[in-house]
Amino acid sequence: MDNFSFYNPTRIEFGKDKEQLIGQILAEHGIRKVLLTYGSERIKRDGLFATVGKSLDKHGISFIECGGIVSNPVLSKVREAISLAREHKVEAVLSVGGGSVLDSSKAIAAGTLYQGEVWDLFLRKAPIASALPVFAILTLAATGSEMNNGAVVTNEATKEKFAIGSVHTFPKVSIVNPALMQTVSRDYLVYSAADIIAHSIEGYFTATVQPRVQSRLVESVISTVIENTEVLLAEPHDYNARAEFAWASTLALNGITYAGTSGFGYPNHMIEHSLSALFNVPHGAGLSVVMPAWMKWYQGRNPAQFDRFAQQVFGLKTGAEGIAALEKWFDKIGTPTRLSQLGITEAQLPATVDNVLGNAAWFGLADLYTRDVVTDILKRAL
Amino acid sequence: MDNFSFYNPTRIEFGKDKEQLIGQILAEHGIRKVLLTYGSERIKRDGLFATVGKSLDKHGISFIECGGIVSNPVLSKVREAISLAREHKVEAVLSVGGGSVLDSSKAIAAGTLYQGEVWDLFLRKAPIASALPVFAILTLAATGSEMNNGAVVTNEATKEKFAIGSVHTFPKVSIVNPALMQTVSRDYLVYSAADIIAHSIEGYFTATVQPRVQSRLVESVISTVIENTEVLLAEPHDYNARAEFAWASTLALNGITYAGTSGFGYPNHMIEHSLSALFNVPHGAGLSVVMPAWMKWYQGRNPAQFDRFAQQVFGLKTGAEGIAALEKWFDKIGTPTRLSQLGITEAQLPATVDNVLGNAAWFGLADLYTRDVVTDILKRAL
Structure with a gap:
C-alpha cells in the first residue's frame, strides 16, 4: 500500500x-x-x-x-x-x-x-x-x-x-x-453504468500498487452497478436500485477506492476523450466501446488481476472469460461495444489516433501508448 | 436505502x-x-x-x-x-x-x-x-x-x-x-481485529435498512481484517498487511459503510462497555466474547443477512455455520470467546446485567434488551 x-x-x-x-x-x-x-x-x-x-x-x-x-x-x-x-x-x-x-x-x-x-x-x-x-x-x-x-x-x-x-x-x-434520476433515459442509464465501471477499472487494472482491500471495494462498486442497472432496465422507478446505483457512482470516484494505490493511469478515458472530442459521442458510450478492446490488449500486463476480476465480479475463472463477460453484459444492456455502432469507420482511425496521442502527454501515458499501440487497441474495437 | x-x-x-x-x-x-x-x-x-x-x-x-x-x-x-x-x-x-x-x-x-x-x-x-x-x-x-x-x-x-x-x-x-504499529503486541493485534469486526457487524446485522452496496463494503472490510490479521500473526513486520489492516480499520467506522443504513444499534458495544467498565477488560477482548453469543441470540431476527455473512465472508452456507466460523477464527487467533477467559464468573452476571441495562437506555436499546435477554446472551458466553 x-x-x-x-x-x-x-x-x-x-x-x-x-x-x-x-x-x-x-x-x-x-x-x-x-x-x-x-x-x-x-x-x-x-x-x-x-x-x-x-x-x-x-x-x-x-x-x-x-x-x-x-x-x-x-x-x-x-x-x-x-x-x-x-x-x-x-x-x-x-x-x-x-x-x-x-x-x-x-x-x-x-x-x-x-x-x-x-x-x-x-x-x-x-x-x-x-x-x-x-x-x-x-x-x-x-x-x-x-x-x-x-x-x-x-x-x-x-x-x-x-x-x-x-x-x-x-x-x-x-x-x-x-x-x-428516474426520468433519465434508458440510453443514459446504460452509458452511466459504463462510465462508473470505467472509473472503477482504470485504477484496478493499471495501478502498480493495488492493495487487495481496495480491489475488494472496487469489485463491490462494479457488482452493485451491474446488479442495479439490470433492476432499473426492468423497472426504472425502483427507488432503491436508483439509490444503490447513485451511491456506487459516488464511491467509484470520491477517492476512497483509490487511496493507497499508485502508478495508475486513465488510459480508457484518454482514448475515449478523443472519441467525444472528435465525434461528440456520449462519454459512457465511448467508454463501453474502448474498455473491452483496451482490456484485451492490456490483459497480459496484469494477468492475475484480470483473473481476479473474472472471479470476483462474474464468478468465472480466467481473465479472458471476464473480459468476454463484461463485453457481453454491455451488449445485453444496450451500450455500444464497437466503433461502428458510434458511426466511426476505419478510415477515421488515423485522425482519432492523432488526437489520442495529443492526449497521451497530458495523461502522462505517452511512453506506453504509442501510435502502434493506440491503433492496435482501436482496431480491436472496430 | x-x-x-x-x-x-x-x-x-x-x-x-x-x-x-x-x-x-x-x-x-x-x-x-x-x-x-x-x-x-x-x-x-x-x-x-x-x-x-x-x-x-x-x-x-x-x-x-x-x-x-x-x-x-x-x-x-x-x-x-x-x-x-x-x-x-x-x-x-x-x-x-x-x-x-x-x-x-x-x-x-x-x-x-x-x-x-x-x-x-x-x-x-x-x-x-x-x-x-x-x-x-x-x-x-x-x-x-x-x-x-x-x-x-x-x-x-x-x-x-x-x-x-x-x-x-x-x-x-x-x-x-x-x-x-509494528510493535503492537500480539494480544492487542487480535483485540483490534475483534474491534474492527464489531464495528462492521453492528450495522450489518441490526440495520432495518441495509443496502446491498453497503453490505458488500462491510464484507470487504471484514475479509481484509481476517486475511491480514493472519499475515501479521505470522509476520508482524509485514508492512503491507499492517497498512491494509489499518485502512480497513479506518473504513469500518468513517461513515462510508454506514451511509444509507438505518435503524441499527450497537448492542455488542452496549454489552461490552459494561465488561470494560466493571472488569477493565480490553475492549476488543470483551467484544470477541460478546459477539458470538450475541450473534447466536440475534440470528433468528435477520436470518438472510446471517446466511449472506456466512457465504460472503467464509464461503459457507448457513448463518449458523458463519457464526461458528467466526468464533472458531477468534479462538484460532487467540482472542477470548468466553467470559471465563476474562475471569468473569456466573456469579458476576447479575451485576453485569444491571450495568448493561444502565447502558441500554443510553444506547436506545432498552426495549429489546431486557434483563432476560441480556442474561440469555451473557449466559451463552460463559
Missing part, C-alpha cells in the same frame, strides 16, 4: 426531497446570490427548477440563470458563464444537472476568480488558487463529480478534452436525490 | 514517515502551542516522542505534555488534561497514541471550551458547541477514531462508559503510519 493523503470535505445530502433544502444550505453558508447552471430546459418541465426557485426565494437568495450546458461540456459556455458570474457578482455557483453541468460549474467557479484565461488552468499554466464555492443538485449519477474536485471540459477550438482539479473545487454540498 | 447526510472533513495522511510532517501540518493550521496527549512511556522509548518533538521544534510549536492515558480511558484524566489545557492556553490537542488517547483528546478538546462539567456533554445535558482542533498520530489501528467524530470515555465513579460526537470533534488531520 502506497503512502497517500485523503481529504474530501464535500458534504453529501442524499435521499428523497433533499433538493428542497438547497435554500437553507446556501443560507447556512452565507450565500445571497448564485449563478444557477443547468443543461436542457427539462428541469423547467419536470418541476425541479420551480422547486429550487421556491427554496431560494424562501431564504432570500437571488439567482442568475445560465442554462444550455451540453454533454461533453464546452469551453465557450464556461467562458460565457464566467462573464455572467463576474457581471452579476455572484457569490457561488449552484449546479442543477448531471456531471457535465457540475464539471462546467467547477470550471466557472475557478475561472471567475482567475484573472487570466480559464483554459490556462486546464493547460496547467497556472494553479487554481481559489474558486467560488460550488453547490450541486445532481440529476444523473455517472461521473462522481458530486464528491470530487475534478472537472473535464472540451475546448472546441483545439479539440482538446482536458481536466482540472484542486482543493478549491470540491463541491461544498452535493444533493443527490435518486428520485430525480 | 435511507436518506443520509455524509460529511467527513478529516484529512488522512497515511504511510511511512508521515509523522515527520506533524510540525508542518500544525503550522499550516496556524497552531503555535499544543497539548500533547499520550498513553504509556513507550513512545519515549521507541523514538516517536523524539521525532514528534523535533518536528514541532522545527516549526516553532511548543507543547505541554499530558501522558498516562490508559485503555478504556477515564474521565478523571480528561478533567486533569482540561485543566492543563486551560492553564497553558493551548490552541490544539495533539494525540499521539491509539484510540484511547485520541478519544480522550476529543473529549479534552470539547471540554476545554465548554464552561460546565465535561461529563454533561456525555450525558447529553448540553450540546458540543465548539472544540479545540484535534490532530492525531495513530499508533494502533482499531477504533476508527482517526476518521470520525466519536469519543468513548469511562466515568470511573459511576461506572458509565459513554460517548460523545459532534461536527466539532472530527480530527483535523490524522497521521496513520502503519510502520508505527
Whole structure:
C-alpha cells in the first residue's frame, strides 16, 4: 500500500426531497446570490427548477440563470458563464444537472476568480488558487463529480478534452436525490453504468500498487452497478436500485477506492476523450466501446488481476472469460461495444489516433501508448 | 436505502514517515502551542516522542505534555488534561497514541471550551458547541477514531462508559503510519481485529435498512481484517498487511459503510462497555466474547443477512455455520470467546446485567434488551 493523503470535505445530502433544502444550505453558508447552471430546459418541465426557485426565494437568495450546458461540456459556455458570474457578482455557483453541468460549474467557479484565461488552468499554466464555492443538485449519477474536485471540459477550438482539479473545487454540498434520476433515459442509464465501471477499472487494472482491500471495494462498486442497472432496465422507478446505483457512482470516484494505490493511469478515458472530442459521442458510450478492446490488449500486463476480476465480479475463472463477460453484459444492456455502432469507420482511425496521442502527454501515458499501440487497441474495437 | 447526510472533513495522511510532517501540518493550521496527549512511556522509548518533538521544534510549536492515558480511558484524566489545557492556553490537542488517547483528546478538546462539567456533554445535558482542533498520530489501528467524530470515555465513579460526537470533534488531520504499529503486541493485534469486526457487524446485522452496496463494503472490510490479521500473526513486520489492516480499520467506522443504513444499534458495544467498565477488560477482548453469543441470540431476527455473512465472508452456507466460523477464527487467533477467559464468573452476571441495562437506555436499546435477554446472551458466553 502506497503512502497517500485523503481529504474530501464535500458534504453529501442524499435521499428523497433533499433538493428542497438547497435554500437553507446556501443560507447556512452565507450565500445571497448564485449563478444557477443547468443543461436542457427539462428541469423547467419536470418541476425541479420551480422547486429550487421556491427554496431560494424562501431564504432570500437571488439567482442568475445560465442554462444550455451540453454533454461533453464546452469551453465557450464556461467562458460565457464566467462573464455572467463576474457581471452579476455572484457569490457561488449552484449546479442543477448531471456531471457535465457540475464539471462546467467547477470550471466557472475557478475561472471567475482567475484573472487570466480559464483554459490556462486546464493547460496547467497556472494553479487554481481559489474558486467560488460550488453547490450541486445532481440529476444523473455517472461521473462522481458530486464528491470530487475534478472537472473535464472540451475546448472546441483545439479539440482538446482536458481536466482540472484542486482543493478549491470540491463541491461544498452535493444533493443527490435518486428520485430525480428516474426520468433519465434508458440510453443514459446504460452509458452511466459504463462510465462508473470505467472509473472503477482504470485504477484496478493499471495501478502498480493495488492493495487487495481496495480491489475488494472496487469489485463491490462494479457488482452493485451491474446488479442495479439490470433492476432499473426492468423497472426504472425502483427507488432503491436508483439509490444503490447513485451511491456506487459516488464511491467509484470520491477517492476512497483509490487511496493507497499508485502508478495508475486513465488510459480508457484518454482514448475515449478523443472519441467525444472528435465525434461528440456520449462519454459512457465511448467508454463501453474502448474498455473491452483496451482490456484485451492490456490483459497480459496484469494477468492475475484480470483473473481476479473474472472471479470476483462474474464468478468465472480466467481473465479472458471476464473480459468476454463484461463485453457481453454491455451488449445485453444496450451500450455500444464497437466503433461502428458510434458511426466511426476505419478510415477515421488515423485522425482519432492523432488526437489520442495529443492526449497521451497530458495523461502522462505517452511512453506506453504509442501510435502502434493506440491503433492496435482501436482496431480491436472496430 | 435511507436518506443520509455524509460529511467527513478529516484529512488522512497515511504511510511511512508521515509523522515527520506533524510540525508542518500544525503550522499550516496556524497552531503555535499544543497539548500533547499520550498513553504509556513507550513512545519515549521507541523514538516517536523524539521525532514528534523535533518536528514541532522545527516549526516553532511548543507543547505541554499530558501522558498516562490508559485503555478504556477515564474521565478523571480528561478533567486533569482540561485543566492543563486551560492553564497553558493551548490552541490544539495533539494525540499521539491509539484510540484511547485520541478519544480522550476529543473529549479534552470539547471540554476545554465548554464552561460546565465535561461529563454533561456525555450525558447529553448540553450540546458540543465548539472544540479545540484535534490532530492525531495513530499508533494502533482499531477504533476508527482517526476518521470520525466519536469519543468513548469511562466515568470511573459511576461506572458509565459513554460517548460523545459532534461536527466539532472530527480530527483535523490524522497521521496513520502503519510502520508505527509494528510493535503492537500480539494480544492487542487480535483485540483490534475483534474491534474492527464489531464495528462492521453492528450495522450489518441490526440495520432495518441495509443496502446491498453497503453490505458488500462491510464484507470487504471484514475479509481484509481476517486475511491480514493472519499475515501479521505470522509476520508482524509485514508492512503491507499492517497498512491494509489499518485502512480497513479506518473504513469500518468513517461513515462510508454506514451511509444509507438505518435503524441499527450497537448492542455488542452496549454489552461490552459494561465488561470494560466493571472488569477493565480490553475492549476488543470483551467484544470477541460478546459477539458470538450475541450473534447466536440475534440470528433468528435477520436470518438472510446471517446466511449472506456466512457465504460472503467464509464461503459457507448457513448463518449458523458463519457464526461458528467466526468464533472458531477468534479462538484460532487467540482472542477470548468466553467470559471465563476474562475471569468473569456466573456469579458476576447479575451485576453485569444491571450495568448493561444502565447502558441500554443510553444506547436506545432498552426495549429489546431486557434483563432476560441480556442474561440469555451473557449466559451463552460463559
